[in-house]
Each structure stands twice: as structure tokens, then as C-alpha cells.
């Protein structure tokens with residue numbers, strides 16, 4: 001039985017959508033079922049490595065119904081199996097359960113997603129910005145944030161030669 | 165004292181010129197290398213190009229021991245406070261070379277995070293263009309800076325005190341303000 005079939009039979013009510021492109025295998029899961037599904041994959045299916053968490057902003061995307069897609073890539077290091085798990089969250093308060101209790105590597109990955117998209121992870125031990133400065137207030141990878149910023153890059157004191 | 169009484173091993177000069185000569189020929193660079201230009205800066209210091217010929221080979225990683233800041237690479241907004249702090253920690257007299265397109269203008273990285281030219285926030289004496297500049301080009305820049313020091317330097321560094329105006333572009337260009345306004349208009353139409 002493939003991993004997708006196992007997941008379907010374990011979570012029949014969740015409405016999982018499985019698809020495949022080349023050897024990229026994807027499972028779309030509603031946000032409510034995310035935490036039990038990830039726990040099941042870690043505990044029973046042996047997916048012991050969380051390779052990546054990232055997000056996609058679907059603002060103005062043709063045919064999109066949700067604002068943010070959050071993508072988890074999990075790997076089974078024994079069999080080399082790799083699965084992409086995707087879920088959707090929406091404004092105004094995008095929150096997902098943290099995967100930190102399952103995989104410690106979720107720590108910085110979730111901080112990065114929080115920093116860039118403003119998606120919060122409940123249960124994360126230390127949800128601070130990781131790349132941008134602490135006092136930064138925007139979420140730069142959101143589509144409604146202008147590429148050139150809102151002037152943050154110019155917000156510094158000017159030192160002249162006479163006062164240095 | 166007539167000139168003929170002076171022995172051969174005595175030179176007559178002005179104090180300013182002597183100090184500037186010494187400073188120009190013993191520049192100690194602070195390599196503020198944040199990106200690819202830094203690799204070229206390292207190549208400049210290595211044996212093939214041999215920066216030691218110009219007395220500037222002593223790269224020091226402590227700002228307290230340097231008098232030439234070489235900003236090599238793009239500076240992001242999280243790094244700029246660090247850059248300013250290092251600049252302020254360097255003892256007088258000091259000079260600054262902005263090396264490469266990114267340090268001079270932000271280069272192709274016209275994004276929210278990259279400072280559009282370090283000369284907006286710290287005083288720059290000399291720009292070395294290129295992406296990255298060849299080591300020869302950086303050396304030409306260092307030689308030009310040596311000339312500048314020899315010709316305008318004073319013992320007490322009084323020439324610096326006159327530079328009370330920021331020399332770079334103003335932090336907010338006009339087009340920057342227009343861009344910010346346009347971005348906000350886009351935002352309003354989205355919501």
C-alpha cells in the first residue's frame with residue numbers, strides 16, 4: 001500500500017487530495033487535520049526528517065480560493081521516500097499548529113515562514129523574526145508588500161565625515 | 165641654515181606632507197566584505213596581485229587597528245548598523261572605499277532589504293565601480309586614494325572637519341517617495 005493510500009484509509013474524513021507530478025508526490029490536507037496527519041507520518045510511517053517548510057501567497061492568483069498555502073516536505077531517511085504536504089490558511093489571522101514537537105528542525109523553518117509571511121505557529125517555543133531585523137514590522141514575501149519596500153532600507157541615521 | 169650645511173641623510177619637508185606620506189603608504193584596510201566583491205578583495209591581497217606593493221596588505225579584522233574601510237559587497241539593512249558602528253570605531257584619520265556596484269548604488273539588488281549605496285549613510289572617499297571590480301581596478305582605486313591623502317592630508321586631520329554635509333544621495337530620493345506612494349495605492353485597490 002502506498003503512503004498516500006495509507007493516509008487516505010487512516011484519515012477518511014479529512015478529504016485528502018493526492019496528486020503527482022513526475023516523482024513529486026503531493027498531499028493537500030485541510031488545516032484542521034494537519035497536526036494529526038504529521039504526527040501519524042512521523043510516528044507510524046517513519047518520516048523522520050522535516051526537510052522544508054515554506055509558504056506561498058496566492059493573493060490575486062487565478063483560481064485560488066485561499067490566501068496562503070503552507071508547504072511541508074517530509075522525508076523518510078530509511079526508504080528515501082519524500083512527500084510534499086500542503087495546507088491552506090487565510091487572513092486575517094493565519095495560524096497553524098507548530099510541528100516543533102515532532103521535528104526539531106521546524107524551529108527555524110517556522111520562524112522563517114513567520115518572518116516572511118506572517119503565518120503564526122501556535123505552540124512554537126520561540127516565534128521571533130529570524131532574517132529581518134527585530135523592529136521590522138512588515139512581512140516582505142506577501143504579495144501586497146512592494147518589492148522595494150516601504151522605505152525601511154532608508155531608515156537609518158546619516159553619518160557625515162565631520163561627526164565620525 | 166644654508167642648504168649646503170645639511171647632511172645628505174636629512175630631508176626638509178612640511179609636517180603635513182610627512183604625515184600624509186606615511187599614512188598614504190601604510191594604509192591598513194578593514195575588509196568589510198559581505199558578498200562576491202569580497203572574494204575579489206581577497207584576490208587583491210593574495211600573491212598574484214600583491215597589495216603589499218602599495219603598503220596596504222595588513223588587513224585587520226579589528227576596526228581599532230584600521231584606517232581604510234573597504235566596503236566590498238551589498239549591505240543589507242540588517243548589516244548597515246553594524247557597518248556604521250565599525251566605521252565609528254575606527255580611529256582617525258580614516259578613509260572609506262566603496263567597492264563594487266552594490267556598495268556604491270545597490271547594484272541590481274533594488275529590493276526592500278538592500279541599502280541603495282552605503283554613501284547614503286557613511287562618508288565615502290572613493291568609489292570603485294565594477295561588478296566585481298578587477299583587482300587592478302581596486303589597486304588603481306587605492307593608488308588614487310594615496311594621491312588624495314598625499315595631496316590633501318594634514319597632520320591633525322583638519323580637512324575632515326569641513327565635511328559636515330552628507331555626500332551621498334539623500335536617503336529618500338524623490339523617485340523612492342513616488343514608488344512608496346504607488347505601492348500604497350496598489351495596496352488600497354487590493355483591499
Ligand code: SF4
Nearest residue numbers: 200201264265266296
Ligand atoms: S558588485 Fe557584483 S560582485 Fe560586487 S557584491 Fe555586487 S553583485 Fe557581487
